[in-house]
Amino acid sequence: MDQLEQRAVEILEGLAAQPAAPFFEERPARFILETLANLKGVETRRDQFGNVIAHYRNLASDAAPRPPIAFVAHMDHPGFEILSKGPGERVYTARALGGVPMASLKKPVPVLVLTPDGERLPAVLEPMDQSDSADDRLVGVRMKYAAEFSMPAAVIFDLPDFSLDGDIIRMRAADDLGGCASILAALERLVADSVETDFYAVFTRAEEGGLHGARLMAE
Incomplete structure (x- = not known):
């Protein structure tokens, strides 16, 4: 593994330690911004939609025009969003x-329920009776123990963040943290x-x- 490959793997491992779900990307976004802050000449910003944008322009004054x-x-990966308290003790929908x-x-x-301060609360997904619901993607989340957290809350699969075994990388969410890294x-x-x-x-x-x-950025 050459130096560039090694650095890419180091970045990937750092990103893998920042769990996320769709619309809950604050942790990987913060890691990316902190990494970009160390790069001289790179301008960074977050747009109104939460995307992180970095721009590096290094062209000679007499360089021929070229398109950037x-x-x-993307920073997110599949997960769940707790919406409300559900039926039963320590159960949420x-x-x-x-x-x-x-x-x-x-x-x-x-699974693990993510709190704003970074704590990961153990829980288990449970099938729900959805005969009276038009939403077939609802599921119960039973907490392993009583805990307080704000809603909505992100839920991720309880899998290892990252491991490297020779040339094989195992992680909860390579798509698309591999691209980010x-x-x-x-x-x-x-x-x-x-x-x-x-x-x-x-x-x-x-x-x-x-x-x-x-899509919103393109529009």
């Missing part, structure tokens, strides 16, 4: 966000080598819910 290039990746496996709506699955590593190299370019790095939110961040 943009690399795009949640909705699936993005492409979650259908099996997770039909049998108990270990690759873009950050490439941008770091562009800056370090003072490459002449007009480069945008765009990190969008809520792709899993229907390309919300990218």
